[in-house]
Structures are given as structure tokens and as C-alpha cells.
Amino acid sequence: MMVETAEIRENHKIASPSYYRMVIEVPKHFQARPGQFLQIQVESKTTDPLLRRPFSIAGLSENKVTVFYQIKGKGTALLSRRQAGEQISFLGPLGKLYPIVPGPKIILAGGLGAAGLLFLAKNLSADSENEKPIAILGCKTKEDLFFLRDFQALDIPTYCATEDGSFEFKGLATSLLRKKIKERSKNGIIYACGPNPMLAAAGKIAKEYGWSAYFSMETMMSCGTGLCRGCAVATRNGYRLACVDGPVFPAEEIMWGKNDSENGV
Amino acid sequence: MIPKTGFNFAGIKLRNPLILLSGTAGYGKELNEMIDLSRLGGLICKTITLLPREGNPPPRTAETPSGLINSIGLENPGLKAFIKEVIPYLKNLSLPVMASIAGDKKELALMAKKLEETGLSGLELNLSCPNVSGSAFNPVSPADLHKTIKAVRQSVKMPILAKLPPDLFRIENLVTAAEDAGSNGLTIANTFPAVIFDVQKRKPVLGGVTGGLSGPAILPLSLYLVFKARQVTNLPILGSGGVFDGPSAVSMLLAGANAVGLGTVNFFRPDAYREILIALEKYNTL
Numbered sequence: 001m002m003v004e005t006a007e008i009r010e011n012h013k014i015a016s017p018s019y020y021r022m023v024i025e026v027p028k029h030f031q032a033r034p035g036q037f038l039q040i041q042v043e044s045k046t047t048d049p050l051l052r053r054p055f056s057i058a059g060l061s062e063n064k065v066t067v068f069y070q071i072k073g074k075g076t077a078l079l080s081r082r083q084a085g086e087q088i089s090f091l092g093p094l095g096k097l098y099p100i101v102p103g104p105k106i107i108l109a110g111g112l113g114a115a116g117l118l119f120l121a122k123n124l125s126a127d128s129e130n131e132k133p134i135a136i137l138g139c140k141t142k143e144d145l146f147f148l149r150d151f152q153a154l155d156i157p158t159y160c161a162t163e164d165g166s167f168e169f170k171g172l173a174t175s176l177l178r179k180k181i182k183e184r185s186k187n188g189i190i191y192a193c194g195p196n197p198m199l200a201a202a203g204k205i206a207k208e209y210g211w212s213a214y215f216s217m218e219t220m221m222s223c224g225t226g227l228c229r230g231c232a233v234a235t236r237n238g239y240r241l242a243c244v245d246g247p248v249f250p251a252e253e254i255m256w257g258k259n260d261s262e263n264g265v
Numbered sequence: 266m267i268p269k270t271g272f273n274f275a276g277i278k279l280r281n282p283l284i285l286l287s288g289t290a291g292y293g294k295e296l297n298e299m300i301d302l303s304r305l306g307g308l309i310c311k312t313i314t315l316l317p318r319e320g321n322p323p324p325r326t327a328e329t330p331s332g333l334i335n336s337i338g339l340e341n342p343g344l345k346a347f348i349k350e351v352i353p354y355l356k357n358l359s360l361p362v363m364a365s366i367a368g369d370k371k372e373l374a375l376m377a378k379k380l381e382e383t384g385l386s387g388l389e390l391n392l393s394c395p396n397v398s399g400s401a402f403n404p405v406s407p408a409d410l411h412k413t414i415k416a417v418r419q420s421v422k423m424p425i426l427a428k429l430p431p432d433l434f435r436i437e438n439l440v441t442a443a444e445d446a447g448s449n450g451l452t453i454a455n456t457f458p459a460v461i462f463d464v465q466k467r468k469p470v471l472g473g474v475t476g477g478l479s480g481p482a483i484l485p486l487s488l489y490l491v492f493k494a495r496q497v498t499n500l501p502i503l504g505s506g507g508v509f510d511g512p513s514a515v516s517m518l519l520a521g522a523n524a525v526g527l528g529t530v531n532f533f534r535p536d537a538y539r540e541i542l543i544a545l546e547k548y549n550t551l
Contacts, residue, residue: 002299003536041533047331047481047509051533091299091535222326222333223532226295228288229311229337230326238319239340244295258322 004030008086009064011079015146018071019112020080024088026065032057032093034120035216035248038067039091039224042079049075054221054243056116056193057093068115068147094224095247098214100124103188105133108177108202110194114147116216117193125154132156133191134180138173138198142166174201181209189213190251196259203251213251217242217259234258274524275450275501276424277361277387279306282518282545283538286452286505286528287312287365287389287428288337292351293358299535303359304542306524309452310347310355312365312391315372317343322472327461332482333529334459336473339367339394344376352383361386363426367394370413374420381421388423390414390448393430393455394477405430407442418447426503428452431483431490440494450501452526454490457483479529483507488520495521509537511544518548 006024014021039052053075059066071077082088098120105124109117114137124133134157139145141164151158160168161176169176177190187209192202193216206213219242221231226244233242234255240246271280280303287309290296302308320340327334342350347364355362364385366376377388392410393403414427427443429436431454443451456477461470469475487506494502504522508514509530517525525545530537 003534049328050331050333050480050529051328220324220326222328222335225299225532225535227291228326228335228532229291229320229340230324230335232320232323232325232340234323239323 004090004092005087006065006090008082008084008088010084011082013080014068016143018080019146020069020071021066022069022079022082023064023066024090026063026090028063030060030063030065030093032060032065033097034123035097035116036093036095037116037224037247038065039094039221040067040079041089042075042082044089046078049073049078051075051222052091052224053079054094054224056119056216058115058118059122060119068112070112091224094243096245098191098216098248100127100130101189101212102130104131104184104186105188106177106180106190107133107135108138108173108190108192108194108198109135109147110138110173110192110198111144113193113195113216113218114151117191118147118150120191121151121154121156125156134159136161136173136176136180138162138176138194140164172198172201174198174205177202178205181205181211187211192216193218196256199251199254200256203254203256206251214248215251215254216247217249217254218247274306274503275387275426277307277363279361279524281306281542282524283514283541284309284503284524284526285531286526287391289528289531293355293362296531296535297358300538305360305527305538307361307363307386308358309363309365309389310351311341312339312367312394313341313344313347313376314339314366314368315344315376317341317346324470324472327470327476329459329461329478329480330482332478332480333532334461334471334476334478335456336471336476338473344379348379348383352385355385363387363389365389365391365428367391370416373413374416377417377421377423377425381423386424387426387449388417388421389426389428389452390417391428391455393428403430405432407435407438410439411442411446414443414446414448424449426450426452428505429454431455431457431486431506433486433489436490436493437497440498440500444498444500448500450503451494451498452503452505453494453522454487454506456506457486479506481507481509481513484509484513484516488516491517491520491522508541509534511540514541515544515548518545
């Protein structure tokens with residue numbers, strides 16, 4: 001892994017209030033697998049913001065990487081102003097993969113957590129040796145469901161849960177998860193990314209039904225490369241780093257009480 | 266001066282004056298996969314303590330304007346694991362490596378002795394980590410600093426660098442104390458004690474509550490400390506704090522440093538050394 005330069009191909013708003021999709025053309029040798037992420041330098045001409053920002057790889061085809069983001073602060077605001085044709089520096093691919101194991105699979109995405117899971121869903125849907133997954137997308141309201149078409153295009157059953165009931169299932173994504181697990185007899189695997197309270201609840205459900213679960217943890221990250229040891233995740237084996245030991249962790253290893261309940265996903 | 270053949274810094278032969286600073290370069294492995302370490306002068310490992318430490322609870326870092334506050338809390342595997350598992354790897358790296366150690370003076374002397382036997386190039390005494398409690402780790406007065414460094418000096422012959430606290434008002438006294446105690450060189454300085462609040466939650470951001478500020482935000486303060494230190498000592502100085510590009514590195518030499526530390530920049534521009542080496546070459550030939 002080296003410091004790399006890519007060319008921005010697309011960078012535009014895809015939904016309100018401020019959701020963006022960016023496509024960058026990466027060097028030919030670049031390879032990545034679902035679960036991995038990039039550390040992108042949002043702007044090279046300033047030291048404020050100082051740090052690169054981590055983005056899940058939502059797709060990779062023909063040397064083009066897709067990432068999704070929401071404007072949350074100074075960094076993402078600057079990134080949203082970058083134009084197609086400009087060069088952008090990134091580190092990556094970084095982090096560990098979602099492990100692919102046999103059995104029924106449920107992809108559980110809360111909010112922007114769907115980004116990295118879209119890459120996983122695409123690979124699983126094209127994998128003839130593995131059972132096709134189903135996807136559950138959880139959001140506050142139907143306006144946030146901008147990933148729905150991307151998942152549907154993969155030809156996998158996709159279900160939505162909106163907290164306000166404005167689209168499909170009314171309630172939390174984890175309530176829908178419980179329902180879908182009950183409909184399946186065999187023990188399976190949950191792949192999830194989203195707000196920590198959602199992951200904590202999904203971890204409990206997985207345990208209750210004897211399913212295994214792998215969660216991508218989103219934390220404040222400074223370097224993304226294991227140098228600063230900042231992105232600590234409390235696990236049963238002590239603190240582990242989201243950037244190099246994760247971001248994907250087996251659910252049963254995560255100590256929920258010791259991790260920040262608001263991870264800003 | 267930066268002779269093409271390398272130069273002697275506090276008894277350690279460096280290829281050039283760029284040194285990767287403790288706590289920002291891991292134990293060499295991560296950066297070795299990212300950049301060409303043979304282009305750098307030296308590397309100082311993340312600080313180790315006698316016994317392993319698990320570090321502070323998250324969140325451990327927070328970004329500030331042109332800065333970074335960290336509260337890692339000296340997470341490390343301890344001396345025994347460092348010697349057994351890390352040093353064999355370090356010996357294969359293409360640059361001189363120093364260990365960084367923290368503890369009370371008895372622990373420091375003991376650790377220094379064990380590390381001297383491993384053949385590492387030198388030792389940095391982390392006398393100023395803002396993220397551990399207990400004054401034994403942080404001898405803030407010149408007299409305590411003197412006692413601590415003296416204890417290590419009596420224990421080993423290998424080159425030692427005292428990493429001083431960023432005490433803007435007493436830096437000259439700290440420098441003199443470190444020199445009198447037999448330090449071969451000085452690292453000036455460390456992160457500045459800092460705290461930041463989450464105004465929505467109305468509480469401190471960091472799990473460890475307070476932390477240390479680094480990054481370009483502290484550059485003028487680090488330059489001040491090096492500048493003041495240079496007026497009272499001829500010891501080699503590793504200028505450390507806020508260097509991120511060519512001009513900031515040259516400023517560190519102008520302030521009086523002999524070597525230039527690369528710290529937080531490794532997190533956001535791990536390849537900054539390329540530009541900095543070009544700037545230093547120009548500075549030397551002008």
C-alpha cells in the first residue's frame with residue numbers, strides 16, 4: 001500500500017440533505033475487496049482540515065472506485081467542492097475484509113453504512129458458489145433510502161425499514177432483521193454496518209438465534225494505517241484498531257459498553 | 266550541515282537529518298510498507314514501558330484546526346515483548362532505529378540496560394508524555410529531570426536523547442539540567458497538553474479527557490522552544506513539533522535544530538519527506 005493519486009470522475013449530490021457519490025479512477029494495479037476502505041485527502045492545499053478522511057469502498061470496477069459520503073463537517077464540505085478531472089490523493093486499500101463463509105446471509109445496513117455493504121452484496125450476488133444474500137436497509141425516512149436502487153439492481157431480495165413508516169416496514173432495521181432470521185431455519189451470517197446502537201442490537205439477535213455476525217466498525221480515525229493507534233475498538237481481546245485489525249470484527253468480540261454509542265454513521 | 270555521506274547526531278550516524286518521531290511511526294512495520302525508509306535518517310519507536318499498557322479508552326484522537334489532539338495513553342506491549350517480537354524486525358530496517366522508553370527513573374535505568382544489550386542505535390527518554398498520570402513519568406522540574414536522566418546515564422553508555430516537555434517558560438533550565446545529567450542530545454519537544462470539548466454533549470471529546478496537541482498548529486511554539494534551547498546548549502537538538510513541509514523543516518534548522526522530526530505529518534502526508542529533502546538540499550547549498 002502506497003500513497004496513491006486518483007482522478008475524480010464524478011462527484012455529485014445524490015440525495016438530500018447532503019448525500020454525495022464520488023467516483024475516482026485509481027491506478028491499474030489497485031485491487032480491493034469488500035470491507036476495505038480508503039483514506040482520502042479532501043484537499044491538498046490546506047492543513048485545515050489536517051487529516052485524511054476514511055471512506056468505505058462501495059464499488060470497484062474497471063479501475064473506478066465509488067464512495068458515498070454525507071457532508072458532516074469541514075472535511076466533507078471541502079470534498080463536495082472537488083470537481084471531476086481534478087487529482088486526489090488517497091491511501092489504500094486499507095483494513096480487513098468481510099469473511100465469506102457458507103450459509104444463509106443477511107446484509108444489514110444502517111444509513112450510510114450501506115456503502116461498504118453494497119460492494120459486498122455485489123460480490124456475493126455474482127458468486128455462484130455462495131448462497132445469495134438478502135439485504136435489509138434501515139433509515140429514518142424514505143428520503144434516506146437512496147441505496148435502494150443500487151441493491152435492487154443486484155437482483156437480491158432487498159427489504160427496507162423506515163423509522164417513520166414512510167416506506168415498507170415501520171420500525172427499526174433490527175426488528176425486521178429478527179423477522180427475517182425467524183423465517184430462515186439454518187444458522188447463517190449477518191454482515192452489518194451502521195450506528196453502534198443498531199450493531200449492538202443486531203449482535204444480541206445473532207447470539208439469540210445462533211447466527212454468526214461480522215460488523216464493520218466506524219470510529220474517529222486519524223491515520224488509517226496503524227501508526228497513531230487512535231481508532232481503538234474495545235474487544236474481548238483488549239483494544240484493537242479499527243484501521244488495521246478491522247474495520248470488520250466478529251460481533252461477539254466487541255465490548256459494546258466500552259465503545260462510544262454515537263459513532264456518527 | 267547535511268553531508269551526503271551522512272552525519273553524526275548525538276553519537277548516532279544518520280543518512281540525513283529527517284527522523285520519524287516516536288508515537289507516529291509505530292514500530293517501523295506499517296511505514297515500511299508505505300514509504301521507502303532508506304530515504305529517511307532515523308526512526309524512533311513508539312514508547313515502551315516496563316510492563317504492557319492497554320492505553321486509554323476511545324475516543325483517543327480529535328482533530329483541531331491544523332492540529333491533532335491525541336490521548337493514546339502509551340499503549341504498548343511492554344519491554345519483554347518489544348525485545349522478543351519487535352527488535353528482530355527493527356534490525357532488518359534500512360535506517361538506524363532508536364527505542365523510546367517511559368517510566369520512573371528506576372524502570373528507565375533497567376529498561377535502558379536491557380535495550381543497550383540489543384544493539385539498537387540509541388534511546389530516547391520520553392520524559393513528557395501528557396497522557397499518563399503520575400509525576401514519576403513526567404519529571405516536570407529541572408531537578409527531577411536531572412535525577413531521572415542521571416539514573417539512565419549511569420546505567421548505559423549508548424546515546425540517549427532526552428525528550429523534554431514543551432515548557433515555554435522553563436525550557437532553558439530543562440535543557441541545562443538534561444545536559445548536566447549527561448544526555449547526548451535533546452528532542453525538543455513533545456505534544457502540548459490540551460483539551461477539547463464536544464459542545465453538543467457538553468463534555469470533553471477524548472476518553473482520556475486531556476491529551477497532547479500536535480501538527481502544524483504547534484509549529485511556531487516548537488520553533489520557539491528550539492530557538493530558546495539553542496541559546497543555552499551546544500548539544501544536538503532534534504526539533505520536533507509541527508513540521509509538515511519544506512519551509513517548516515527549514516525553519517526548524519534555522520531555529521537551531523540539527524535534525525528534524527517528522528511526527529503527525531506521517532498520519533496525513535506519509536510521503537512528505539520527498540518534498541522536505543529537496544528543501545533541505547536547497548537550504549544547504551544556498
